[in-house]
Amino acid sequence: MADVVIQASGLTRKFTDVTAVNALDLRVERGQIYGFLGPNGCGKSTTIRLLTGLLTPTEGEVEVLGYVLPKQAEALRQKVGYMTQQFSLYQDLSVVENLRFVARIYGITGAEQQQRIEQLLQQYHLENKAERRASALSGGQRQRLALAAAVVHNPQLLFLDEPTAAVDPENRRDFWERLFDLSDAGTTILVSTHYMDEAERCHRIDILEQGHKRAEGAPEQLMQELPCEVFELRGDGLRNVRKQLMQEQAVLSTAQIGQSLRVLVNKQQQQPQQWLEQQLSGEIDVQAVRPSLEDVFVANTGTRHVSRD
Numbered sequence: 001m002a003d004v005v006i007q008a009s010g011l012t013r014k015f016t017d018v019t020a021v022n023a024l025d026l027r028v029e030r031g032q033i034y035g036f037l038g039p040n041g042c043g044k045s046t047t048i049r050l051l052t053g054l055l056t057p058t059e060g061e062v063e064v065l066g067y068v069l070p071k072q073a074e075a076l077r078q079k080v081g082y083m084t085q086q087f088s089l090y091q092d093l094s095v096v097e098n099l100r101f102v103a104r105i106y107g108i109t110g111a112e113q114q115q116r117i118e119q120l121l122q123q124y125h126l127e128n129k130a131e132r133r134a135s136a137l138s139g140g141q142r143q144r145l146a147l148a149a150a151v152v153h154n155p156q157l158l159f160l161d162e163p164t165a166a167v168d169p170e171n172r173r174d175f176w177e178r179l180f181d182l183s184d185a186g187t188t189i190l191v192s193t194h195y196m197d198e199a200e201r202c203h204r205i206d207i208l209e210q211g212h213k214r215a216e217g218a219p220e221q222l223m224q225e226l227p228c229e230v231f232e233l234r235g236d237g238l239r240n241v242r243k244q245l246m247q248e249q250a251v252l253s254t255a256q257i258g259q260s261l262r263v264l265v266n267k268q269q270q271q272p273q274q275w276l277e278q279q280l281s282g283e284i285d286v287q288a289v290r291p292s293l294e295d296v297f298v299a300n301t302g303t304r305h306v307s308r309d
């Protein structure tokens with residue numbers, strides 16, 4: 001049987017005038033990289049804070065690494081790592097001083113501390129920057145330091161809240177390679193993001209909107225099960241074509257990408273390609289294409305939901 005690391009049912013958190021997380025069910029297995037994908041304000045950070053025990057749920061049950069929250073939150077804290085959206089280390093301390101500080105919090109001292117810090121400096125390519133102040137590091141270096149600090153105590157479970165919001169694509173790729181190394185070594189990772197390419201790298205994702213789970217599954221599976229056909233249209237007058245198609249109930253979304261218009265047509269529409277071609281006048285080329293994760297996201301969020309039955 002799979003080893004379940006996070007199990008939540010009906011997890012809900014209300015603030016005065018908003019339900020940030022609404023009846024969320026969650027099951028994360030050991031070693032998985034599990035993603036929360038959603039726009040700003042959909043409840044990603046609140047969910048992570050609930051799962052770390054930093055925030056108390058209004059309703060629902062949650063167990064993380066076998067600890068029942070919020071009752072056993074203190075014991076859980078030693079076993080998890082948490083990297084927040086903001087760089088939360090000390091800007092005036094050097095790289096090595098920051099790592100020492102965090103190590104001490106987790107009770108790692110003396111020779112063990114020195115050994116662990118040397119290992120982290122090497123693993124995260126910070127050996128040459130050890131004495132540099134955190135404030136003088138580049139974006140990518142800061143992010144590597146933040147990740148090194150989050151794993152000082154070898155946590156079994158790592159929470160990453162929009163970890164790559166401030167870095168360039170190359171550093172993002174590098175960061176994800178590190179996450180796969182950690183996952184390979186048995187660390188479970190829960191990561192929130194609003195980047196499609198990042199979500200696509202996860203073993204499994206939840207798509208969140210306004211506190212609700214809209215879809216769940218492996219990215220590839222979600223793309224295969226998309227209840228729409230996706231088409232790329234090329235030709236003249238695409239802006240007008242777009243306006244016209246958006247009047248149609250069967251058209252879920254249209255978006256211009258460079259020279260082409262990407263159109264999602266509900267699968268319940270009979271012979272969608274033929275139907276689409278009939279709607280168009282003039283020389284417009286219509287090609288069926290593979291769905292992307294962005295298509296999945298669009299199909300599952302916003303006001304024009306498509307029926308899955």
Ligand SMILES: Nc1ncnc2c1ncn2[C@@H]1O[C@H](COP(=O)(O)OP(=O)(O)OP(=O)(O)O)[C@@H](O)[C@H]1O
Pocket residue numbers: 015016018019020038039040041042043044045046047162
């Ligand atoms: N302490 C709080 N008091 C009141 N409302 C809050 C609080 N924390 C979050 N919210 C609200 O709950 C909703 C979800 O916020 P949350 O930060 O979890 O979303 P998010 O998906 O992480 O977005 P972002 O990427 O912008 O952080 C938002 O409407 C937010 O304004």
